[in-house]
Amino acid sequence: MIETYSYRLQTLHWLDGVTLRLLLRPEGHRGLPIQAGQFFSLQLPSGITRSYSLACAPRGDGWLEAHIRLRAAGQASAWLRHEACPGQMLTISGPFGDCVWQAEQAAIDRVVMLATGTGIAPLKAMLEYAHAAGCRTPIHLYWGGAEDADLYLAEYFASLALRWPLLRFIPVLSNAPAEWTGRRGFVQDVAAADHPDLSRARVYACGAPRMVEQARALLTNHCHLPAERFHADAFVPAQTPVAIQGNLTVRWRRPQGDWLTVPAVEGDTLITALAAAGLVLPVCGGQAACGACRVAIDSNWLSQLPQPSRQEQRLLAALDEPSPAHRLACQIKLSTKLNGLPLAAHP
Numbered sequence: 001m002i003e004t005y006s007y008r009l010q011t012l013h014w015l016d017g018v019t020l021r022l023l024l025r026p027e028g029h030r031g032l033p034i035q036a037g038q039f040f041s042l043q044l045p046s047g048i049t050r051s052y053s054l055a056c057a058p059r060g061d062g063w064l065e066a067h068i069r070l071r072a073a074g075q076a077s078a079w080l081r082h083e084a085c086p087g088q089m090l091t092i093s094g095p096f097g098d099c100v101w102q103a104e105q106a107a108i109d110r111v112v113m114l115a116t117g118t119g120i121a122p123l124k125a126m127l128e129y130a131h132a133a134g135c136r137t138p139i140h141l142y143w144g145g146a147e148d149a150d151l152y153l154a155e156y157f158a159s160l161a162l163r164w165p166l167l168r169f170i171p172v173l174s175n176a177p178a179e180w181t182g183r184r185g186f187v188q189d190v191a192a193a194d195h196p197d198l199s200r201a202r203v204y205a206c207g208a209p210r211m212v213e214q215a216r217a218l219l220t221n222h223c224h225l226p227a228e229r230f231h232a233d234a235f236v237p238a239q240t241p242v243a244i245q246g247n248l249t250v251r252w253r254r255p256q257g258d259w260l261t262v263p264a265v266e267g268d269t270l271i272t273a274l275a276a277a278g279l280v281l282p283v284c285g286g287q288a289a290c291g292a293c294r295v296a297i298d299s300n301w302l303s304q305l306p307q308p309s310r311q312e313q314r315l316l317a318a319l320d321e322p323s324p325a326h327r328l329a330c331q332i333k334l335s336t337k338l339n340g341l342p343l344a345a346h347p
Contacts, residue, residue: 215230
């Protein structure tokens with residue numbers, strides 16, 4: 001069951017011109033039991049919810065750190081810019097995600113970490129946890145951005161690597177200036193070039209979904225990485241809903257009992273249509289990792305859906321008030337036989 005926790009906003013600190021560091025303190029003695037690599041949902045005073053990765057090693061006092069890249073039209077970004085202030089009470093739920101630091105094994109000869117943007121936050125948490133735990137496995141951290149300014153914690157990781165000989169930090173720029181002396185291109189390509197044989201490695205990838213999926217394919221198909229040792233959580237930033245034109249429709253039952261017809265596109269996942277209509281918020285990039293897109297399907301239509309994967313079944317069973325009618329919208333691919341599918345938000 002996913003529980004909620006009361007937290008107080010302790011501090012806000014700019015890490016660069018667009019990225020904020022939030023420090024959150026649990027109210028009382030009940031903090032979120034979270035692991036390095038997991039994320040949590042933060043409900044803002046307006047009622048909207050956003051998910052953020054833990055950006056520090058788990059603390060015994062329950063305090064949480066998050067790194068948030070502000071966006072021009074984002075609702076959460078507007079709140080953080082104009083209304084957020086230390087002392088405000090917020091509601092936290094979670095934890096979510098299974099891309100967590102794995103115990104060391106003799107069969108593993110190295111760890112490779114790939115990040116873009118604020119995807120560095122969960123890797124920072126893992127590194128701090130591993131360092132404190134006395135990790136003895138070499139770790140290669142690749143952090144990619146378009147420009148040098150995107151790597152807002154580059155000095156921190158360079159300093160950590162000096163203090164921890166097992167850590168190698170490799171910044172990568174896709175739009176590097178002529179004077180840049182570091183690596184160029186994309187993190188997944190640079191890592192593949194450096195590690196042609198990953199048969200005894202473990203890989204963590206966090207950041208843009210496109211990077212994560214390209215890294216998964218490249219490293220497992222060409223660098224001999226066992227698929228079960230590729231660990232990833234991909235995040236899709238919240239966007240302003242954009243209407244779509246589709247050849248299908250689904251029907252959404254509103255709380256007052258009437259129905260809303262939602263356009264959908266054959267071949268897309270259900271969450272694409274629901275997010276475009278502003279009904280469901282994408283959080284984990286279709287990884288079946290958070291449960292934010294849980295919906296209730298009309299019982300007469302359940303047999304038309306493909307069977308849920310084992311990962312989807314496990315997550316649904318862990319959520320509050322589970323039901324056989326519940327599915328994850330990010331895991332349902334739309335086809336013509338689902339035209340007119342009736343569904344609703346889970347109770």
